[in-house]
Amino acid sequence: MGIKFHEKEKQFHLYNSKISYCIGVCPDGEVGQLYFGKRINENQTVTYRQTRGIRPVCCNRQEDENYTKELSLLEYPAFGNGDFRNPAYEIRQKNGSRVTNLVYRSHEIYSGKKPIPGLPAAYTNSDDEAMTLEIECFDEIADIEVTLFYTIFENYPILCRHARIKNAGSEEITLTRALSCCIDLPDNEYNWIQFEGAWGRERYPAERSLSNGITSIESMRGHSSANYNPFVVIKRPNTDENAGDAFGLNFVYSGNFITQADADTYGKLRILMGINPRWFEWGLKSGEVFDTPEVIISYTSDGLNSLSQGIHHFMNNNLIRSAYKNKPRPILLNNWEATEMDFTEEKILKIAKKGKEAGVELFVLDDGWFGKRNDDYAGLGDWFVNTEKLPQGVKGLSEKINDLGLKFGIWIEPEMVNEDSDLFRAHPEWVLGAPDRPRTLGRHQMVLDFSKKEVVDNIYSQLYEVFSNASISYVKWDMNRSITECYSQGENASVQGTIYHKYILGVYDLYERLKKAFPDILFESCASGGSRFDAGIMYYAPQAWCSDDTDGHERVKIQYGTSYGYPVSTVGAHVSASPNLQTGRSMSITDRANIACFGTFGYELDLNEISDEEFETVKEQIVFMKEYRSLFQYGDLYRLSSPFEKNLAAWMVVSEDKKTAIAAVYKNLKSPNEGQQRIRLKGLKDDLVYSINGKENVYGDLLMNGGLSIPSGDDLWYMGDTDFTSRLYVLKAE
Ligand code: DGJ
Numbered sequence: 001m002g003i004k005f006h007e008k009e010k011q012f013h014l015y016n017s018k019i020s021y022c023i024g025v026c027p028d029g030e031v032g033q034l035y036f037g038k039r040i041n042e043n044q045t046v047t048y049r050q051t052r053g054i055r056p057v058c059c060n061r062q063e064d065e066n067y068t069k070e071l072s073l074l075e076y077p078a079f080g081n082g083d084f085r086n087p088a089y090e091i092r093q094k095n096g097s098r099v100t101n102l103v104y105r106s107h108e109i110y111s112g113k114k115p116i117p118g119l120p121a122a123y124t125n126s127d128d129e130a131m132t133l134e135i136e137c138f139d140e141i142a143d144i145e146v147t148l149f150y151t152i153f154e155n156y157p158i159l160c161r162h163a164r165i166k167n168a169g170s171e172e173i174t175l176t177r178a179l180s181c182c183i184d185l186p187d188n189e190y191n192w193i194q195f196e197g198a199w200g201r202e203r204y205p206a207e208r209s210l211s212n213g214i215t216s217i218e219s220m221r222g223h224s225s226a227n228y229n230p231f232v233v234i235k236r237p238n239t240d241e242n243a244g245d246a247f248g249l250n251f252v253y254s255g256n257f258i259t260q261a262d263a264d265t266y267g268k269l270r271i272l273m274g275i276n277p278r279w280f281e282w283g284l285k286s287g288e289v290f291d292t293p294e295v296i297i298s299y300t301s302d303g304l305n306s307l308s309q310g311i312h313h314f315m316n317n318n319l320i321r322s323a324y325k326n327k328p329r330p331i332l333l334n335n336w337e338a339t340e341m342d343f344t345e346e347k348i349l350k351i352a353k354k355g356k357e358a359g360v361e362l363f364v365l366d367d368g369w370f371g372k373r374n375d376d377y378a379g380l381g382d383w384f385v386n387t388e389k390l391p392q393g394v395k396g397l398s399e400k401i402n403d404l405g406l407k408f409g410i411w412i413e414p415e416m417v418n419e420d421s422d423l424f425r426a427h428p429e430w431v432l433g434a435p436d437r438p439r440t441l442g443r444h445q446m447v448l449d450f451s452k453k454e455v456v457d458n459i460y461s462q463l464y465e466v467f468s469n470a471s472i473s474y475v476k477w478d479m480n481r482s483i484t485e486c487y488s489q490g491e492n493a494s495v496q497g498t499i500y501h502k503y504i505l506g507v508y509d510l511y512e513r514l515k516k517a518f519p520d521i522l523f524e525s526c527a528s529g530g531s532r533f534d535a536g537i538m539y540y541a542p543q544a545w546c547s548d549d550t551d552g553h554e555r556v557k558i559q560y561g562t563s564y565g566y567p568v569s570t571v572g573a574h575v576s577a578s579p580n581l582q583t584g585r586s587m588s589i590t591d592r593a594n595i596a597c598f599g600t601f602g603y604e605l606d607l608n609e610i611s612d613e614e615f616e617t618v619k620e621q622i623v624f625m626k627e628y629r630s631l632f633q634y635g636d637l638y639r640l641s642s643p644f645e646k647n648l649a650a651w652m653v654v655s656e657d658k659k660t661a662i663a664a665v666y667k668n669l670k671s672p673n674e675g676q677q678r679i680r681l682k683g684l685k686d687d688l689v690y691s692i693n694g695k696e697n698v699y700g701d702l703l704m705n706g707g708l709s710i711p712s713g714d715d716l717w718y719m720g721d722t723d724f725t726s727r728l729y730v731l732k733a734e
Contacts, residue, residue, distance in 0.1 A: 001154040003109045003131050004042045010104070012133055013042040014150055018157035019299045021150070022046050023075055023135075027064055029103030031135055031148065033073040033184045037245065038301045058082075071266060073184035076137070076148055076163060078102060079177075085262050085270050086214070089165065090177035090277070093142050098176070102137035102146050109133050113151045113160070118505050120252050120539030121294045122151070122160050122318045129154050129318075143169025156314040162294040167284035175282040179258070179274025180251070180292040188212075188263035191237050195229040195561055200549040200582055202226040202530035203561035205644065209237060210269065216260040218276050222447070222483025222500055223254060223527055224534040226547075230257045231535070231565035233307065234271060241639055242303040242682070248311060249273050250565055252319070253293035254536040255504035256280075279486065281497025296535060304564065305638050305682065312567035316634060319535060320569070322542040323520045328629045329543060329569065330407060330522070331622055332362040332474070332602035337550075337576050339606075341368030341375060345390050345397055349404075354607040356404045358615065359622035362474055362602075363401050364409035369394065371421060377444045380416045381423030383462035398471040409474025409522075410466070414459045414510060416445045416480065423458075430455050432499070434485040442481025450506030451488050451499045460513050467518050475514075477541060479527040504536075511540035524572055524600075530558070533566065543572050543600045550576035550604065551583040553724045555595045556643045556666045560651065568653070569633040573599025575621075577609075587724055589614045593621045594664055594726040597632055598651070601625050628662060628730075631655050638682040643668065648710065654683035658700075661690070661731040665710055669723050678707030681731075688733035700733070 001016040011024035011034065020042065022034040034046035058068040059082040069083035079087040080099035091100055112127035124130045132151045138144065145166040152159050161181040167173050190210050194217050195203040203226075208215070217228035224230050230251035239246045249271065251257050256276035263269050273295050282290055296314070300307040316326055333355035335348060352363040370386055373379030379386075385393045392400075398408040417424045417431060424431065424446070431446040433439045439446055448455050467475070488499045515523070525532055525541035529548035537544060547558045550573075559571055573596040579586045589610065596602070607615060625632075635653035643649035643666065652663035663681055684690065684700035691697050692712065708729060711718035717727055 001131060001152060002042065003133050003152065005107070005109065006045050009045040011045050012107070012135075014131070014133060014152040014159065015039055015042050016152055016154055016157070019159070021152065021159055025104045026072060026074075027067045030069070030072075030101070031075040031104055031137060033075055036183060036185065036247075037299065073186060073268065075182060075184075076102065076146060077182055085264060086260060086272060087177065088179045088182040088272060088274070089146070089163070089175065091142065091144060092174040092176055094171040094173070100139045100142050100144060102139050102144070105136045105138045107133060107135045116162060116291050116294060118508065119291060119293050120508060120536045121162070122252070122296060122314070123321075124318065138168070142173065143167070144173065153314070153318065156318075157299045157310050158314050159297045160294050161297060163292045164289055165284070165292075166289040167286055170286045172283055172285050175284065175290055176280065177277035178280070178282065178290055178292050179272050179277075181273055181295045181297070183271040183297070185269040185271070188267055188269035189237065190234050190261075190269060191239075192261050193233040193235065193564070195231055195564065197226050199226055199528055199531065200547060201554065202533065202547050202558055203229050204557060205561045205564060210261050210263040212263050212265055214260055214262045216258065218256070218258040220256050220276055220278055222256060222486065222503060223479060223532045224251075224257060224536070225482070226529070226531040229533065229565065230259065230273075232259050233304065233564060234261065235304070240303055241305045244303050245301050246304055246307050247300070248298040248307055248565060250296040250298070250311065250535040251293065252296060252535045252539065253504070254507065254532055254534050256500050275501060279497055279500060282501070283494060283498075293536065308564050308639075309636050311565060312637060315535065315538060315567050316569055319539055320542040321515075321539060322522060324522050324542055326634060329600040329633060330362040330474070331360050331625055331629075332364050332409065333360045333607070334364040334366055334476075334574065334602060334604045336366035337581055337604045341373060343368065343389060345392070345400075348397065349400055350608060351606050352401050352406055353404055355603065356406050358603075358607055358618045359626070360406065360603065362407040362409055364411065364474060364476060365397070366411040366476065367413070367478070369410070378418050378420035380413055380418045380445050381421040381448070383412065383414075383459070383466055394466055394470040394472075402471050407473040408471055409476065410470075410472055411476045411478060412463065413478040413480060414463060415448055415450055415507060417448050418445050429489045431489075432483060432486055432503075433489060434487040435489075437485060440484040442484075445481055447481065447483050449488050449499075449503070450510070451502035452506075456506045456510050460510055463514060464517060467514070467521070472518070472521060474522045474524065476524045476526055476545070479532055508536075508540065515540060526572070530562075533562065538566070538570055543570050545572035546599065549582045550574055550592070551580040551585050552587045552591050552595050552666070552726070553585065553668060554583060556649050559595065559598055560639065560643055560649065563637055563639060563651070567633075568598055568637060569600070571599035573597075574602045574604040576603075577605040585724070589617050591724060591726045594728055595666070597625055597628075597728070598653075598664065600633070601629060631660060631662060635661075636683050640679050640682065641665075647671070648677055648679070650679045652681060652683070658683065658685045659688065659733045663708060663729040663731065664726060665729075666726045667718060667724065670721070670725075674718070677710045679710055680704055680707040684731070685733070690731040690733045692729050692731055694730075703731070
């Protein structure tokens with residue numbers, strides 16, 4: 001790993017064993033992109049850049065007719081100076097001009113990586129894991145300084161980028177666009193994969209080729225959203241899971257975002273990612289700075305499985321911060337689908353007791369324990385216990401749960417308030433809402449104005465009371481509606497364009513304060529399931545409820561799609577009741593667990609209500625999960641067969657030493673008289689002999705090249721009588 005500076009040519013080469021990222025100072029002083037891809041020799045400089053204006057409509061500076069920005073590959077392009085693509089940033093100056101032009105001034109190279117104030121960001125565990133390049137650029141007319149940050153990591157094919165914009169002049173300026181990165185590539189023969197959906201069907205991969213024009217996804221919901229995830233893959237058309245070039249962009253941010261690919265008519269490609277510029281206006285007074293959130297840029301020349309594995313290990317080691325970092329996650333039992341808000345302490349203890357008998361480690365009390373929360377019309381904002389339900393408070397219940405031998409966790413939704421709450425009655429001015437307009441409700445609730453420090457302070461104090469007075473090991477932080485009428489009451493017109501971003505900064509601030517005060521609590525993020533599943537939130541909450549949809553058939557698709565950009569350790573996955581609450585589909589307890597085990601694993605049902613036979617199966621599942629959860633959560637994941645393409649979906653995890661692996665196959669629809677199929681496994685060692693579920697012994701090379709037979713031996717599950725059946729295969733080698 002290193003960052004080489006070629007002084008004469010003013011070029012920088014950031015490299016590790018897998019990737020090279022080359023940038024340099026263009027003829028007019030702007031920083032340009034030279035090469036991004038597979039590692040090349042760092043001693044060379046790169047000269048293939050085309051900069052010549054070949055037609056009169058291309059605009060050049062008078063002093064250099066051979067150079068036009070329109071044909072250049074740029075690192076942080078401006079608006080209004082001859083580059084007609086979308087810019088990375090835009091600044092309204094006091095005189096009304098939006099034209100800027102950044103030129104290189106200086107740079108600094110150092111070991112390690114600095115945090116970004118107030119924002120989530122990847123970090124190093126020691127300085128020798130990464131090197132950072134800071135390039136300072138300036139616009140002498142507008143008096144603006146922009147610092148571009150690049151960090152290259154030793155052990156991962158990953159580069160992190162963000163930008164810092166400073167008002168170095170005396171007059172106020174306004175940022176109307178401040179994206180995090182631009183990657184200009186010299187050709188546009190790429191496909192784009194976005195991860196899309198809605199509530200209950202989050203992060204389905206959707207691939208399309210990039211033809212001329214702009215391909216764009218975004219969120220304006222105030223959270224990253226289930227509709228479009230802030231993670232995209234750009235790949236060569238023939239790249240598949242096992243071979244070919246691809247790169248990924250994970251936005252380390254949980255609010256409004258935009259990701260764009262502009263394939264221009266000169267055959268180039270511009271990729272942009274950052275805060276959505278719609279309704280973003282950020283004033284900077286003299287000397288003030290604005291930090292954009294970070295983008296994690298990953299690259300592979302070995303196909304999508306390898307791209308995902310790089311991201312998984314990187315996030316587990318360099319993004320997630322928790323006492324549970326790289327540790328097996330507790331097997332939990334959550335009462336939501338068992339009781340919803342209709343519970344008593346007695347009912348809860350009965351459910352928890354049965355969980356303990358099954359081997360569960362943590363009991364989670366979901367929504368309904370506070371204020372007047374008996375339905376979703378009341379209570380949010382009042383974070384004190386409802387003693388009608390829990391006479392001895394959260395403290396009393398948590399102690400009783402602890403006495404059963406279980407840890408205790410609790411649900412909160414701190415960003416929201418109901419009209420019927422003490423908090424709203426006392427502070428109606430603390431909700432977001434446009435003047436003189438009715439507020440749009442979502443699940444009968446309003447959004448607290450987290451851009452106001454006093455609001456965050458109030459919620460912090462309330463939660464501090466709850467967490468410090470009871471025995472709490474886990475917190476599920478929910479968020480059940482998008483932001484509408486984003487307007488901060490009582491504030492000037494001039495700051496209203498900052499509110500969406502300040503809101504997310506308030507969320508991060510509350511997380512940071514609670515994490516600091518309660519470092520041992522395991523946070524799980526949730527937003528009506530998977531509506532805030534992004535790299536930003538994972539910096540605070542190392543796992544996130546992946547979807548409210550726990551139907552096995554649906555979950556395979558959701559978790560399969562999620563796996564492209566996020567590790568298994570982040571995927572909240574539970575076995576829930578059958579028939580399923582969301583789809584009405586019935587499924588065996590084994591099939592439900594065979595999916596949930598590729599996640600943090602838990603149960604979300606009343607175990608008192610299942611048959612004795614099922615309960616015995618649950619006990620076995622928990623013993624199995626305790627033995628293999630580290631492998632599921634931290635092993636190398638390989639996608640083998642896609643549920644979006646085939647009736648038989650499959651994936652597997654492999655241990656670091658390659659001696660243990662677990663493959664899972666999920667058959668979607670039953671069909672009569674099918675032939676035997678083979679799934680070619682991945683990641684094993686050619687010359688190791690693997691036992692399969694303690695029976696057959698087969699060489700790794702045969703399993704990878706010939707494949708695992710489905711069905712295998714005399715196990716005829718495949719001919720089962722229902723749709724959606726599954727099998728796990730545990731492979732072990734000496
Ligand atoms: C939505 C979540 O996704 C559910 O798991 C549950 O916590 C409910 N909210 C509670 O209101």
